[in-house]
Amino acid sequence: MNITVQYFAMLREQAGIGQETVTTDATSPQVLYKELADKHGFTLDGDILKVALNSEFSSMSDPLKDGDTIVFIPPVAGG
């Protein structure tokens, strides 16, 4: 299946891109993050990330489906 991944902040800098579409068999965001971390050399631990699927907060263990857009959310620092 194809998943669109958008990157922000530290992940955007480490990936060197803001967005990509990946073909994957990952069953959850958690599994997908491990694949992407290997590919891009992300230094953030997956355990401290939150995730959004299709622009809504989601869980790192939720199922993924073809065409989803995913955003991994590093620790936030608004304000």
Place this chain on the structure above:
Amino acid sequence: MTLSGNRMFTISSDPIDTPALRESLGNPGAGAIVVFEGCVRNHNEGKSVESLEYEAFSELAEKEGKRILDEAQSMYDILGVLAVHRVGHLAIGDTAVWVGAFAPHRDEAFKACRHVIDELKQRLPIWKKEHYTDGDAQWVNCRHCHAEIH
């Protein structure tokens, strides 16, 4: 900016127009207006800061910001509450976030304003990178959360 009821949350890449926002809080039933402005300061955790760069996942940040304002409206006896968060490169002293609550009485306006700023800081998908006077730069809150390098 669109006013939805008496609540509005916006992510802005332009400087926050605080006088215009303050003006928009006018309401004949309001006996209290509480405004919070968060601004860029020149130091953090012992380091001298030159500027800040804010980045947002705007689509989700605007949804979550609106949810926070809706919560405040349901929790406190207020007439309305507005908030704006900046993105982009900000200099020392620039307004990074603005919250204004208006209510018949001051206690509820203070509480609603406090609730909104505290929740915005914890929940919005917004990140800031500190640029230091020594030339270094760092994403805030990511300093201590690197994976072990094996």
